[in-house]
Amino acid sequence: MSRIGKQPVKVPNEAKVSLAANTINLEGPKGKLSHSYHPDIKIEYDQQNRQIAVKRSLDEKYQKALHGLTRALIANMVVGVTKGFSKNLEIVGLGYNAKVQGKELLLSLGYTHPVHLAIPQGIKVDITNPTNPAKLTVSGADKQMVGQFSAVIRGKKPPEPYKGMGIKYEREVIRRKAGKAFTSGAA
Template sequence: MSRIGKQPVRVPDNVKLSIAGNTLNIEGPKGKLRQVVHPDIAIEYNQQNKQILIKRASDEKYHKALHGLTRALIANMITGVTNSFSKNLEIVGLGYNAKVQGKELVLSLGYTHPVHLEIPMGIKVDVTNPTNPAKLTVSGPDKQMVGQFSAVIRGKKPPEPYKGMGIKYEGEVIRRKAGKAFTSGAA
């Protein structure tokens, strides 16, 4: 058995879940999520122990991989609806800033125009410090959406290796390069 897949997923008291066929709906204080599970994977909910057990159809390599993946996705869903996930980003650069206008994130990144990004439904963006270094937090119950939207934001101006300007994750180390060496003398 998969070491991850065979572990039961504990369901807290403040989380409601329903299983309809191969669709799992989870609702908690931070939001609600839905996951369609592969037909070869079975989900069993034990109400007395408040645990979810995941079973697979066979011991094929493909089913073993799906077994662990499904268990990890369900565990992340439960964590997301109870605690929420978040990623912190820093925008470093002179004149670079960020602000939230309605349902859009507006970034000034040194281009001739501001960059407008529509914030996906279920994701919350907080700008704690709007100017250099601008700090923003992307949070929400869906771990995949939080990571994806953070990557989209970072992709608009990745950090460059010479001055370190751009958008980076908080705590990310940028490998710096030395600039051009000045040599004096006639050639």
């Protein structure tokens, strides 16, 4: 049996769970999430103990993988609707900055034009420091969407290895390269 899949998911009091045909819906203070799961997987919700149990019908390799995956996705949904997820990014570079205008993120990254990114539904972008180094916080209830939008932002100007300019995650370590070596003396 899957070590992860057999563990029940505890549901806090502020979250509401509803099950429909192969779909689980969770609602909490941070938002609403739903997930459609495979028909071979069965989900049971114990209202008295406030636990979600994930079970599988077969013991084949594919169902074992689905068992652990489904349980992990549901656990992430529970954390997402109650606490939420966030990623912190830093924009390092002279003249680089970030602004939020309505439902759009404007990034000035040294190009001849500003980079416009539409902020997806359910994602919130906070800017704590707009200039060098600019600090962004991407937050939301869906772990996958938070990570994906953070990766899209980072992909607009990944950090370069010589000066470290670009967009990086908060605790990301950039392996730096040595620049040109200067030798004095004529040949």
